[in-house]
Amino acid sequence: EAGVVQSPRYKIIEKKQPVAFWCNPISGHNTLYWYLQNLGQGPELLIRYENEEAVDDSQLPKDRFSAERLKGVDSTLKIQPAELGDSAVYLCASSYSGRVVDEQFFGPGTRLTVL
């Protein structure tokens, strides 16, 4: 079974530039998550999708961040414009459903560096 796929793995951009991250979840997983992981910290949820619906985006900075999950499969997370403080690892995860007991499967992440 293929795992969660993320691309790119690494991205270096200058501040004020736009950037996009892509995630392909495990086949059959209805729930998709985007997390932000700062250095030395645990991941923090940015947004959670149930199929194509964003059911929790309370922690997403909507002035510069946006996300979409068309057709309830792949998802894209965008930052425009990027700021220095956005340098972090962006993790995508998926689970079969959004139940409390469900295991989340994580991708390798995209490491963003903003110069």
Place this chain on the structure above:
Amino acid sequence: AQSVTQLDSHVSVSEGTPVLLRCNYSSSYSPSLFWYVQHPNKGLQLLLKYTSAATLVKGINGFEAEFKKSETSFHLTKPSAHMSDAAEYFCVVSGSTSGTYKYIFGTGTRLKVLA
């Protein structure tokens, strides 16, 4: 509200000696609890999970954890450390707030295994 505290940011053990990574949680009801491991440049991998069944949970690679409600703890142990265990470990509590659920990650414990 749920929260999780990992009591040690760094733990060093010698190869072949026991491992203890400490985690305390706070939850207004019976939580689901997880331990994940993160190797450098790799995705988070589930070690084990507690979901209100047996309080002693066995996971992969010889790890286990015991849910102690009276102590609000979910410490991770392994009888004998191996060099390949060197990684970052995250304790996670899963809970529902206002109809939405999310993983709450601890800040992580970096395990170093000395030869």
